Amino acid sequence: DAKTTQPPSMDCAEGRAANLPCNHSTISGNEYVYWYRQIHSQGPQYIIHGLKNNETNEMASLIITEDRKSSTLILPHATLRDTAVYYCIVRVALRGNEKLTFGTGTRLTIIP
Amino acid sequence: DAGVIQSPRHEVTEMGQEVTLRCKPISGHNSLFWYRQTMMRGLELLIYFNNNVPIDDSGMPEDRFSAKMPNASFSTLKIQPSEPRDSAVYFCASSLSLGTGELFFGEGSRLTVL
Numbered sequence: 001d002a003k004t005t006q007p008p009s010m011d012c013a014e015g016r017a018a019n020l021p022c023n024h025s026t027i028s029g030n031e032y033v034y035w036y037r038q039i040h041s042q043g044p045q046y047i048i049h050g051l052k053n054n055e056t057n058e059m060a061s062l063i064i065t066e067d068r069k070s071s072t073l074i075l076p077h078a079t080l081r082d083t084a085v086y087y088c089i090v091r092v093a094l095r096g097n098e099k100l101t102f103g104t105g106t107r108l109t110i111i112p
Numbered sequence: 113d114a115g116v117i118q119s120p121r122h123e124v125t126e127m128g129q130e131v132t133l134r135c136k137p138i139s140g141h142n143s144l145f146w147y148r149q150t151m152m153r154g155l156e157l158l159i160y161f162n163n164n165v166p167i168d169d170s171g172m173p174e175d176r177f178s179a180k181m182p183n184a185s186f187s188t189l190k191i192q193p194s195e196p197r198d199s200a201v202y203f204c205a206s207s208l209s210l211g212t213g214e215l216f217f218g219e220g221s222r223l224t225v226l
Contacts, residue, residue: 032213034213041219041220042217042219042220043116043203043205043217043218043219043220044155044203044205044215044217045217046214046215046216049213049214089213091213093211093212093213094211095209095210095211096167096210096211097211098143098145098157098160098167098168098210098211099157099171100155100157100213100215102154102155103154104154
């Protein structure tokens, strides 16, 4: 699976949009981009995933560049409860390829 | 709807003792995963099951670790004998099926081996 690069930390003001970048320049055509987050003392939480089209759900939006070498997770109106470590993961969505490689992620702090 | 339930939440034991961690996956989920998280190594996949059958245990660190899934609603991860280096947070996760990448994690069991 392709490697990802994320900034180690970011701050965002409460109520503003939080934009978390992820670089995955070696991504292959059949690899999806997944985002998880881990709030302190909790298990990781699935947020969203996509292949090449932009995706949106009740939690966030995922914007993938046309060349698929980078993506951005957008939390449209950040709240204090969004403070967490956010992981960008790239993997082939194939039965049998079950390992999710969680890197060091981005520690997002929402500022009141 | 209940999520993945793990017990115990915290366990402190002495080196050499047997440790059993328990997990109840989300009802209807066919796949179950055990992960371990440490500061040094991050999140590591230990083993996963599909339809109660172990599929890949290549992440299990050594023979002291074993996992079972006797039925669709229960799994255990056992460490015997435990060692201080086994101290970590152990997470259980479940998903509807293999291949989705959409895992639902429990809150973890924090193990401290003295």
